[in-house]
Amino acid sequence: MPSPTVENYLKAMLALSRDSGEVNVTDLSAALAVSKPAANGMVKSLAAQGLVTYERYKPLVLTSEGRRAAALILRKHRLTEMYLVDQMGFGWEEVHEIAEQMEHIQSPRFFARMDEIMGFPTQDPHGSPIPDREGEMERPDYRMLADVLAGETVVLRAVSTQADELLSFLTRKGIGLGTELAVVEVEAFDGSLRVRIKGAGVEVLTREVGRSLLVE
Amino acid sequence: MPSPTVENYLKAMLALSRDSGEVNVTDLSAALAVSKPAANGMVKSLAAQGLVTYERYKPLVLTSEGRRAAALILRKHRLTEMYLVDQMGFGWEEVHEIAEQMEHIQSPRFFARMDEIMGFPTQDPHGSPIPDREGEMERPDYRMLADVLAGETVVLRAVSTQADELLSFLTRKGIGLGTELAVVEVEAFDGSLRVRIKGAGVEVLTREVGRSLLVE
DNA sequence: GATAAATGTTAGGTTAGGTTAACTTGATCA
């Protein structure tokens, strides 16, 4: 039984290993807010357990077993988030912290029941895919709103942030999953976006925010 | 923020301090399945935090602060159990283990929402009282079925066990909260009870089981 | 290709929580 700490390392590694599957110690330690030696030490222990391939001074890579384990934790996290929003009436900005704790609960039946009650959802409330029971998940390639050109109209499909302030901000502005966004103008010097929000007004979003909004 | 370990010690102390409020180290260590020195050490640390009054070689007593903290953990446990049965369709024998983990979740809103969804229940699925937000709880004084005399008819109000085998056994025999039980005969030599179960048959229950069934 | 900067690693130490072995204290009972 992996400890919650170990589970958090695995989850962080999965999140950091976007493209090549490689992760470096510095990023990992930053993501978990621990020192580099702490991350380094844990990574060795994960390697000893067959969850990570580790060679001194080389980038880290999750083994298939490690990746599967991480995805199953992510599955519990995202199922929980969906449950909290769908079945308990929480807002999408309130659920991350709770799910962060619930993801460590060891009870296959509990999560299976949740899944069943919701009708086997494939996405969490922020539009992120929920890994299946095998730990497999789709990775739809949405564009970032920040990359959309002036004149285009797109639909919000996912929000890649867990910052509750940003999520509340979006809600206040009338932006949610499925919302149609028309990019009116892109400010040349800082990349900020003037956007017409369908059913609401026109707002200016920073490039940073634009990078968190995944659209289609 | 108390660690889950500390919370478990407090909860165990509350459970063990039935009558006088006193708890001894040996019982505490047994309840938590740790060594006596481990319990002894933790108790000193709890005392330093003002949660327990501790004097060498004297029985332990929770301070009012410690008792309140323990009751609030128990509240989370029992609210969770009720939620799992009422809202998620689990059987009363399946919920203890899950609640044991969920009780450590730090999120007042989460438990408040649960409470609200269920309409502020005052008992858990086993008939045990749920402490209120202040940590206060009723302690109804039911009799043990084992103390009921032959000829009497009583109603099951609570089951003071968390052994899932016993709970499944009761379910299989048609015994649940509210079930009417008529004591037909008490075996003199071992105290076992022959009981007529309303709506089901006649069964023999050991004195041990009789002690877990709280009736009225 | 040498050197600075960034990245990774080792060494040594801390804390929380646990262990066993050995000892002290208090309770019990002839």
Added chain:
DNA sequence: TGATCAAGTTAACCTAACCTAACATTTATC
């Protein structure tokens, strides 16, 4: 009243997970 036993305690040590300071290696830069 003293011997005995259970209960409580102390001592010494273990592991997981963390820290800082110092050192090693790789990468980037001129």
